[in-house]
Amino acid sequence: MVDTSVALSGIRLDNPVIPASGTFGYGAEFAELYDINCLGTFSFKGTTLSPRFGNPTPRIAETPGGMLNAVGLQNPGVEKVIAEELPRLREIFRKPVMANVSGFSIDEYVQTCALLDKEEQVGWLEVNISCPNVHGGGMAFGSSPEAAAEVTRAVKAATKKPVYMKLSPNVTDIAAVARACQDAGADGVSLINTLLAMRIDLKTKRPLLANGTGGLSGPAVFPVAVRMVYQVYEAVDIPIIGMGGVSSAEDVIEMMLAGAAAVEVGAANLVSPFVCRDIIRDLPEAMKKYGINSLTEIIGGAHHG
Amino acid sequence: MVDTSVALSGIRLDNPVIPASGTFGYGAEFAELYDINCLGTFSFKGTTLSPRFGNPTPRIAETPGGMLNAVGLQNPGVEKVIAEELPRLREIFRKPVMANVSGFSIDEYVQTCALLDKEEQVGWLEVNISCPNVHGGGMAFGSSPEAAAEVTRAVKAATKKPVYMKLSPNVTDIAAVARACQDAGADGVSLINTLLAMRIDLKTKRPLLANGTGGLSGPAVFPVAVRMVYQVYEAVDIPIIGMGGVSSAEDVIEMMLAGAAAVEVGAANLVSPFVCRDIIRDLPEAMKKYGINSLTEIIGGAHHG
Amino acid sequence: MTQGIYRIEYNRRLTADVWEMRLTGDTGAVTAPGQFINIKLEGLFLRRPISICDWDGEGITIIYKVVGRGTAALSGAEPGQDLDVLCGLGNGFDVSKCGERTVVIGGGVGVPPMYGLAKALQKAGKTPIAVLGFNKKEEIFYEDQFRALGIETTVTTVDGSYGVKGFVTDALRSSYDYFCACGPLPMLKAVYNATATSGLLSFEERMGCGFGACMGCSCKTKYGNKRICKDGPVLEKEEIIW
């Protein structure tokens, strides 16, 4: 019997597989398809203080081996999430959930986190300082170690839940940002968010997305994500949640060897709605194939020896 | 009749298609396959002052929609390039060639460029300050506007040929680096070099490439490259050579709409050795399909309107 | 919604660039006309959404126009080949809302879902009439199939090369008590403005998932934000903000 369990800040997960924020809503669409209690946990849709419609459409574009999105953090706002989504979630998911939070000012991050801090069902806060699809916020905080540290400190003071800072890959030195988050008290880091990208429509000769740019994710970014997880692992001692292009049990193992304590799966859910269930099903066999008894033991394995 | 010609710093190219440095050697392998005089020009293998063997193997890995390389600038050194490769090239290519130059100190860049400056066959210098596969140089110069400007100034003082600075995508703000190059006298910028990335071998549980990390290129990076060309176009007035994942005539047009005055094709040459010839063949029909009479007229077209 | 493997029974050209494909497989998830399927194609990341034109216990008929890489690949697929399909997506047309004499209006590749809808209306004991709009004679398809249902069918062509010259709105002459429409945005707007009755309109949007997970396809309505893929593609005339 292989052991797929891992731990994130003292909370045990049956397995490291976590649907990524923005690709799993608040769980309801997938609960219609399979019992989502098989998941390690999931990270719910990026939630902000006020309700947001997000960007105009088109918000989605296809790219080689991946996709662009410029959803722009559409969500009903934290109060409605607490009042409506979490009670609904309780019916379909009995594990602690990861609350993904975005903001446009430090104050907003703090208020949103403070409200979610009271929710028993929330296991961790994943603080997104890396959304490339909203102007005047999001990614800016993730672009410099100082700003990232400032958000971290402020949020940490507002909650007792473990705080995972979600980092942007659109930086020269992601390890420096991760280290700043750790020094400011973060319990962990999550990476990567999407790579800032663009497609142009040859027919209209204008950017395809209404927002101009969008965030690239999917298999195309996998090797960039592995590299960043690997670099951050050398820079910090807190757990890393690795993501970016993961679509198979093998990808999960590769991400963990690079240094991830758990792994999120994003875009793959959109094209293969059962992918997380299937990855969890496939993990034990893949572990056996590569001589792995315990996933916890392989975290950062590529750094040793 | 559509017009595929473009100009780079006063030198006219029959078409904007340029095989990218490191994927076309010094032309000989491809001249065995087709008449390479159909090309706009080509950028020869990154050349350094001294001969280099480069990194240990494996240097190559497959990724979803792309590849990693960690060749590490293997080349015979500038003197041998001038003494042996350029005379050989003269036999097979009668157009000005783009000389791609790397270095590990400003002095090395300067010396190498000064030597190539004397070669009539060299039309442009493409100064690579963005190689992610060599330690203690290369990418470091491309990671900060100040360092990039310093190399630019030094090289400009050493040559009368137009100087194109080749930029790294592994930065927070590529437009700032491009602007610094322009301000320091660059005649143009070339982007993008490869994205720093990694694969891990599940069997050995170690990084697959002997060098650890490598550079990601191929279709996977195309939307990131388009976005960066678009951003740089808004920041500078000098010509941009766009590249990253280009594999078809449509991709060339998309890159030019984003702001590229000419387009390099890299990884695609390795898997489809005739791809540049085919792109050049396909361009007129693709232009007609999208109502384009002159490629020069569409440069940066996605920014207008 | 279900995910399943569907076998191509046939794949035939209807016009220069419009194809009809019959897929054999589980249709248990189809609950209403106007729903769509989402097709995975080798080498492309996102699935391609195509409306269900007709369905029965054994399979589904779709009609698609070749516009890009995905639909081009689809047109090259051979009978006997298997496709990975998400089936039964979207709300579809609510037949119970439709009147006794509902006009179903299709434009171009908006025609296909109207065929399944017309059949469903008949099954519900109603008497639909059809208006099908095309650019020109060569692009017309499925007129005979509508007529074979015994439905009063008017075809319009923009260039007047066949049927009524003009747009679908130029053919809304017979009396009707409800309308259902699917087609390009300008057509939907024209129908919205030309019709006096209530009705249902089916929309398109670029989709990430097609089943409500990504918020890629959201639009604002008078009834709140909706996802075209899950809360649509069919919206009520009354909720549309134009």
Add this chain to the structure above:
Amino acid sequence: MTQGIYRIEYNRRLTADVWEMRLTGDTGAVTAPGQFINIKLEGLFLRRPISICDWDGEGITIIYKVVGRGTAALSGAEPGQDLDVLCGLGNGFDVSKCGERTVVIGGGVGVPPMYGLAKALQKAGKTPIAVLGFNKKEEIFYEDQFRALGIETTVTTVDGSYGVKGFVTDALRSSYDYFCACGPLPMLKAVYNATATSGLLSFEERMGCGFGACMGCSCKTKYGNKRICKDGPVLEKEEIIW
């Protein structure tokens, strides 16, 4: 080198994970045994290099072991399917350098190029002998084909389940005046050390292009830097730095 479309004539299993495939197409670019082809597979970016086992005017035979996604896809390919192939890559074995009594030594999937080499040596009027190494009896392939050439053939198995127990070097007993070897690196090293004569060794390396353009496969030799794909895969014993 040429790029061409090759049709799969057959694709059959030789052992649990080793397959033999015959490809029909232009073989004009093949100039020597030990050259290889580079195969494009749908959904994979890099081509996959596989040695030419045998060839004639109509096509090529290859033998490959399923080790990853590419070779797995190859094993699923059906007769009649077309493959995009770069043909005639690498230097191959120079038969003129070989002695009258050359021992051709193959280990595992290093055996295939030795078959074409053995035939070429015979054609050149020489009398090759063969030593073929496998792990165990179940993994043996092509012994009969070598014997059918009328060649003195010794098979070794590591576990002794067939033929000589041990490694290929344990079977280098007959006298020989030259050797050619292809197989895993440890085998090549052992052969290098065990042989007293000159010889040629064929190497593997991860490749970007396979035709000398990318410097992905370089190695250092006593004669200077070489690209395994273009200046190799066959190197002379004397130039190898070990």
